Amino acid sequence: MKARNVPNLIQKRFKSSSITNNLIFSNHQLLKVKTLDDIHSYQLLQDLGFIHQSNAGITHWLPLGLKTLRKLTSLIRKRMEEVGFEEFELSSLSNKSLWEKTGRWNNSELYKLKNDDNFCLAPTHEEEITELVRLQNPNYKNLPILTYQISRKYRYEKRPRMGLLRGREFLMKDAYSFDSSYNNAMKTYDLVNSAYYNFFKNDLKLPFEIAKADSGDIGGSMSHEWHFLNERGEDTLFKCDSCGTVSNVEKAVSLPLDDFEFAKEAEVRYLLSKDNETLISCYYPKGRVFSTGYLLEYIEDIDLSTLNLSNEKIFERFQSSEEDLILKKFIRVMDIRINDSTDLPDFPIKVFQKNNFSMVTDLSIVEPIENEICDECEEGKLHSEKAIEVGHTFYLGTKYSAALSAKFFSKDNKPEFFEMGCYGIGISRIIGAIAEISKDSQGFKWPAAISPFEFSLVVAPKVEASNVEDFKLTVNKSLSFNQIENDKISFGNKIRMNKMLGVPIIAIIGKEYPIIELEIRGKRWEQDKLKYEYEKLFELNGEEWNWRFEINENGIEKHFFHKDHFNAIVESLLKDL
Amino acid sequence: MKARNVPNLIQKRFKSSSITNNLIFSNHQLLKVKTLDDIHSYQLLQDLGFIHQSNAGITHWLPLGLKTLRKLTSLIRKRMEEVGFEEFELSSLSNKSLWEKTGRWNNSELYKLKNDDNFCLAPTHEEEITELVRLQNPNYKNLPILTYQISRKYRYEKRPRMGLLRGREFLMKDAYSFDSSYNNAMKTYDLVNSAYYNFFKNDLKLPFEIAKADSGDIGGSMSHEWHFLNERGEDTLFKCDSCGTVSNVEKAVSLPLDDFEFAKEAEVRYLLSKDNETLISCYYPKGRVFSTGYLLEYIEDIDLSTLNLSNEKIFERFQSSEEDLILKKFIRVMDIRINDSTDLPDFPIKVFQKNNFSMVTDLSIVEPIENEICDECEEGKLHSEKAIEVGHTFYLGTKYSAALSAKFFSKDNKPEFFEMGCYGIGISRIIGAIAEISKDSQGFKWPAAISPFEFSLVVAPKVEASNVEDFKLTVNKSLSFNQIENDKISFGNKIRMNKMLGVPIIAIIGKEYPIIELEIRGKRWEQDKLKYEYEKLFELNGEEWNWRFEINENGIEKHFFHKDHFNAIVESLLKDL
Structure with missing residues (x-):
């Protein structure tokens, strides 16, 4: 082929708006189904052509889903950059040597490569980003260094499930901050939380909760989870009806009601001190679920790995250490719901020195149950909510910088460890979660900010093509909009399909053209708003524009107006959908 | 944390333009170096903070490199969508069962997972996309289905080298087309090539060649490579000085000069027929490199795998088949440069039937050498050029659709295999290649279309801050622009740094403000243009605007004008840089 002979064949074979003609609705059975109630949201995402699940936990993004994803990522980019974070893209291949230093190499959920033992597929990037920043040799003037990326992450999930909610490959926004002091790290922590707040409150506009959370494996001493409320969610939150504090069940601490009854019978849970020389036996009411509560703050040297061991294993380890049993120490921890008359299980050690024995009482060491008292305000009652976690912020302190010797030069030119934070948002997870919480018997309801299209265009039968072209020129x-142009699909089914898709507004061109009919499919999640944007516009111009709206007997909101006002009205409507 | 108490801490800690203050120039040694001639382009990419190579063949993209990358990908997106391709994002985890069907599972360059035997990290997506399209059960009306994606690919490169040019993880634009007939597939093939042409010619504007290429492992019968010319490139092209045809050395066919001398001595290369019952012995001049040329078209049933075997291995296989040696067949192929007086190596079989013996002569079966005659036009001479491959288009035919049973319903409602094509552009490779071909002793010269910034702003010493602010308001x-705001770096070094970065224009604010000085760092690659855009603008407005330009004794082009004309002049300059 000679360069000068290449023909200029450029032409638009497809309009980008007619994406829906091509691959979606491969499952035409959907149109035969009366209600989508029995179809799981992650199945519907596939049936509608947003995604294709090629294998359990593995997702191909199709054009429709990709449009949704792109809108979501650009919102997140904007929010991260508003608070000064810069975008990176780290490799997915991460070096073993770093993971060994932080003690995370032997995690069974790390995907490793057959060809090359030295790499894993990174599920998160604390190691690599810390090493990268370390190599820059920054000084205090270069701080904070604020980084984020949006990329595929990998986790060898043994039982991938619920589609995008728990996959082996998933899209994450992960951000990392490097500060010179605890106080600065806290400022950054607050900054990121404010960015998240704006994203969830002002961009997505969906109901969410911010919960105090356990830091888990990732380490650090402060962390918050960002949740969408949903009755099928895997997480349980407790919210106080007085002070409003929300905590993940693992972090929530409750007090018994004033008129509570002490437990008749107790169960015990053993833990060990870091030197394995002290047995901590925790007694709590039989039938309740053990939880550390504030215990880790009272007894600081608890070996956290023993939290995951059975009583038998712990006792075995306790007895196997070299120290003579008679010299070992014992701490008894009593849940506040236990008193002298509670039956305790037998203590396994019969001989010990009284001096080596101590006791902690009045702590709450069980997970809350509905209606117990909030430990935070000691006034309100706690209520549980099911939720889907979609974001997490962690203050990490020096856990990773110390493990990886990552230092900056302070004002006095001394090397000091970075104070770090890390901050995640599950991007693909959010799509899966919104699909789940927005789905009703007719399909999805995407928030306008991430809907693949702003509206759908449906042309009634026998409308002149010239009117449709005329309308398109005014938009x-x-x-952006989509249009199903397949003649074999009836007018009614086109409306149904667009409802399934979940685009917030359906614009119908009928015989009354240039009068346009809008049908609202989206949802106004913020139902406490004094006045919606479109209502303000209506007050100003409704009469002059001959704009009419109604809610019909099926609860469907419809608007009618001249096409010349289409852009203004649709833009105002989208602001609250 | 309570939602209602989240403080609104949003503030812009960093301007996005001051990215250069943060992580780049971590290698301050660069400023002490007189010339960058001895620094490899991929090292310079790292020293300047475009990328960080965390391990051999593995790249982290830093903010500066990411800006370049993003501009490149959006150009490619635009060009692919202009010709009707829709964007997908397939998972990087690809299922073994598909690769076994196409016979590509046992490729030693496939990265496989330790935890799960059933997946590889995809280096390319013919298998997955074909399976995905197959599952849609399309009919002829849905065709063509035109898909593309831009994503990370993986290849277990045993000797990763030259930074972005040969990595283990790399960014590719890969596109796949599914057509209903050969003719339609050819239309699509031309369409993609025209999109590539526009991308290379009108977006990047760098000198490139389109070469006929060998399809290699990927299969199919037509393919073209897209190359940047560069003397350190790993590919060799031959170009005809008459008809202009360009071919990769593997595909190039040359004829000897009219006054050539027949070879005195020959070498032999054995091949086998698919049934292993025919030995094909190819004789060519000693010292030349064997190449199939048109041989595969003359003898259609050659077992292609024997192209990679030694003569000994082939002869062994030939003798080991069940057939009696006396019944086997033989074909002798003689390069056109051989005649009766050429010494041939001994033939290893002494006993054969004359009837089983045939001969092919007058073919050219060696790689061309400089100045031989072009086989295409039989007039011009061939000249070799070194090049870096950055794109590839393949017509695949039904190779993959047949292997994966991927069919569509034809007009007669019969299932037929898709006619496919695949089309790659090495995204990270292009960045590495442009770094390599644009680098001079002062640094890079990015084409304006992918430069991380449109210009650099440098403020001369003692200029009032209010003038700088005033200028920024006019831009x-x-x-987009960058500004190095570190006071410890001298004015001269700021200019040097910006030249290294390769931003096409440096704008200098000095004492003469509001007169702006521009220094051109970029290159006008299209040197045959009758008139550049800025020259047209100058003719129209130069005098009125008091716009002055000069090329100084060091060959540096400078422009001087009032700040009110900054946008118009810079925009016109960028069109040719």
């Missing part, structure tokens, strides 16, 4: 370029 | 938002 602002910023308002 | 169009579409013109």
Whole structure:
């Protein structure tokens, strides 16, 4: 082929708006189904052509889903950059040597490579980013260093399930901050939380909760989870009806009601001190679920790995250490719901020195149950909510910088460890979660900010093509739309399909053209708003524009107006959908 | 944390333009070096903070490199969508069962997972996309289905080298087309090539060649490579000085000069027929490199795997088949440069039937050498050029659709295999290649279309801050710029740093403000243009605007004008840089 002979064949074979003609609705059975109630949201995402699950936990993004994803990522980019974070893209291949230093190499959920023992597929990037920043040799003036990326992460999930909610490959926004002091790290922590707040509150506009959370394996001493409330969610939150504090069940601490009854019978849970020389036996009411509560703050040297061991294993380890049993120490911890008359299980050691024995009482060491008292305000009652976690912020302190010797030069030119934070948002997870919480018997309801299109265009039968072309010319370029142009699909089914898709507005061109009919499919999640944007516009111009709206007997909101007002009205409606 | 108490801490800690203050120039040694001639382009990419190579063949993209990458990908997106391709994002984890069907599972360059035997990290996606399209059960009306994606690919490269040019993880644009007939597939093939042409010619504007290429392992019968010319490139092209045809050395066919001398001595290369019952012995001049040329078209049933075997291995296989040696067949192929007086190596079989013996002569079966005659036009001479391959288009036919039973329903409602094509552009490779071909002793010269910034701003000493602020207010938002604000770096070094970075224009604010000085760092690669855009603008407005330009004794082009004309002049300059 000679360069000068290449023909200029450029032409648009497809309009980008007619994406829906091509691959979606491969499952035409959907149109035969009366209600989508029995179809799981992650199945519907597939049936509608947003994604294709090629294998359990593995997702191919199709054009429709990708449009949704792109809108979501650009919102997140904007929010991260508003608070000064810069975008990176670290490799997915991460070096073993770093993971060994932080003690995370032997995690069974790390995907490792057959060809090359030295790499894993990174599920998160604390190691690599810390090493990268370390190599820059920064000084205090270069701090904070604020980094984020949006990329595929990998986790060898043994039982991938619920589609995008728990996959082996998933999209994450992960951000990492490097500060010169605890106080600065806290400022950054608050900054990221404010960015998240704006993202969830002002961009997505969906109901969410921010919960105090356990830091888990990742380490660090402060962390918050960001949740969408949903009755099928895997997480349980407790929220106080007085002070409003929300905590993940693992972190929530409750007090018994004033008129509570002490437990008749107790169960015990053993833990060990870091030197394995002290047995900590925790007694709590039989039938309740053990939880550390504030215990780790009272007894600081607990070996955290023993939290995951059975009583038998712990006792075995306790007895196997070299020290003579008679010299060992014992701490008894009594849940506040236990008193002298509670039956305790037998203590396994019969001989010990009284001096080596101590006792902690009045702590709450069980997970809350509905209606117990909030430990935070000691006034309100706790209520549980099911939720889907979609974001997490961690203050990490020097856990990773110390493990990887990552230092900066302070004002006095001394090397000091970075104070770090890390901050995640599950991007693919959010799509899966919104699909789940927005789905009703007719399909999805995407928030306008991430809907693959701003509206759907449906043309009634026998409308002149010239009217449709005329209408399209009036639509602002910023308002993307789709149109199902298959003649074999009836008018009614086109409306049904667009409802399934979950695009917030359906615009119908009928015989009354240039009068346009809008049908609202989206949801106004913020139901406490004094006045919606479109209502303000209506007050100003409704009469002059001959704009009419109604809610019909099926609860469907419809608007009618001249096409010349289409852009203004649709843009105002989208602000609250 | 309570939602209602989250403080609104949003503030812009960093301007996005001051990215260069943060992580780049970590290698301050660069400023002490007189010339960058001895620094490899991939080392310079790292020293300047475009990328960080964490391990051999593995790249972290830093903010500066990411800006370049993003501009490149959005150009490619635009070009692919202009010709009707839709974007997908397939998982990097690809299932073994598909690769076994196409016979590509046992490729030693496939990265496989330790935890799960059933997956590889995909280096390319013919298998997955074909399976995905197969599952849609399309009919002829849905065709063509045109898909592309931009994503990380993986290849277990045993000797990763030259930074971005040969990595283990790399960014690719890969596109796949599914057509209903050969003719339609050819239309699509031309369409993609025209998109590539526009991308290389009109977006990047760098000198490139389109070469006929060998399809290699990927299969199919037509393919073209897209190359940047570069003397350190790993590929060799031959170009005809008459008809302009360009071919990769593996595909190039040359004829000897009219006054050539027949070879005195020959070498032999054995091949086998698919049934292993025919030995094909190819004789060519000693010292030349064997190449199949048109041989595969003359003898259609050659077992292609024997192209990679030694003569000994082939002869062994030939003798070991069940057939009696006396019944086997033999074909002798003689390069056109051999005649009766050429010494041939001894033939290893002494006993054969004359009837089983045939001969092919007058073929050219060696790689061309400089100045031989072009086989295409039989007039011009061939000249070799070194090049870096950055794109590849393949017509695949039904190779993959047949292997994976991927069919569509034809007009007659019969299932037929898709006619496929695949089309790659090495995204990270292009960045590495442009770094390599644009680098001079002062640094890079990015084409304006992918430069991380449109211009650099340098403020001369003692200029009032209010003038700088005033200037920034006049700059169009579409013109992004960087500014090194570190006071410890001298004015001269700031200019040097910006030249290293390779931003096409450096804008200097000095004492003469509001007169702006521009220094051109970029290169006008299209040197045959009758008139550059800025020259047209100058003719129209130069005098009125008091716009002055000069090329100084060091060959540096400078422009001087009032700040009110900054946007118009810079925008016109960028069009040719």
